[in-house]
Amino acid sequence: MKIEIWSDILCPFCYIGKRRLEKALASFPHAQDVEIQWRSFELDPQANPTPGESQYARLAHKYGQSEAWARQMSANMAQSAAQEGLAFDFDRVVPANSLRAHRLVHLAAQHGRQDAAKERLFKAYLEEGLDINDVATLTRLGAELQLPAAEVEQLLASDQFEQAVRYDEYQAQQLNIRGVPYFVFEDKYAVSGAQPTELFQEVLEKVWQEGRPQPVQLAGAEGAACGLDGGAC
Template sequence: MQLEIWSDIMCPFCYIGKRRLETALAQFPHRDDLTITWRSFELDPTMQTTPGQSIHELLAERKGVSVEQGRQMNAHMAQVAREVGLDFDFDQVVPVNTFLAHRFLHLAARHGRQDAAKERVLAAYFTEGRNVADLDTLAELGAELGLDPAEIRETLQTDAYAQEVRHDEYQARQIGVRGVPYFVFDNKYAVSGAQPSELFLEVLDKVWEEKHPAPQVLASGPACGIDGTDC
């Protein structure tokens, strides 16, 4: 069973949606038979790092509101995150272009560590105030996951995995992704947004049952019951 998830590192709902999915997976009896692939999606490919600019100022600028209103919007998002056990620190968030971080996730995938890398980068961005567009930072995060920091630096200093990121984004356009997170189950069903865990579990069960239908009983005759009382 396959699950592809398009998301961006700078998207708070992507982290919240990840936690809600994980809550559903904890209740899904076939979770070990599920393969998750994280797909790249940049909310703003033209994003430029502005030294000293806070995420509150960036949000205010993009929404056409005051900085204080931007701060209030982020405070509300932080409250939503706390409901799923996440501690967002928007005062420390470093707004950056996420292209390099997406390439890092593709590198981690080659070593079988993509899911762990996704979690680590999201935590670094939202809770630790780390600059995830910094090569040394990504090398440090990768080393925590058992990856070779020298390989990370050497690889990301080239254009390696740039094509993979662009291909993910091309696929997103082809299937009509307009916002993230966006979850595609077995290339058949899609769930858009950080939906409640109950909905994720419902979809997981539905997809599994369609792939593994129960045998259809065509005829029924005399038989012993489970407790033996009918024998």
């Protein structure tokens, strides 16, 4: 089963949604047959935050609200995250453009480390207060992910994988994705938002069963057949 997930590293709900899907997969008997592919989605491609600007000030400006409102909204989100075992720290969040981080995820995918890269970047941004647009920070995270140092250096000194990011975003436009996280199961069913774990469990079961239909016995008496219990066969 293939699951494609459009998300942005800057999106708290994307990290929450990731954790809830993982919890659903933990109880799914066919989890070993599930392939997850992360797709890039920039919530603010033109983002160029002012150095030293707080996350609260950025949110207040974006939504035309007060910083007190932004702090309360962030506190509510942190509480939801805590229920999933996540420790969001919005006091430390460094507003950033996420393009470089998305490109690093594409590089990690070539080395079978895509999910690990996504997890590490979410944690770096939302829990550790790291600048995910900073070259030195991304270089260090690349090393933690055991990505080849020369390839990480080349990535950060160029626009490598930018077209791959743009293609993911083009696909999002074709699917009319307006917000993230956005989960697509087997190119057939879509789940929008950080839905409860129980809903992910239901979708996993439904998609699995539909992909492997069971034979239906027609009504009527059974005909002659060989059985496991022997008989004339």
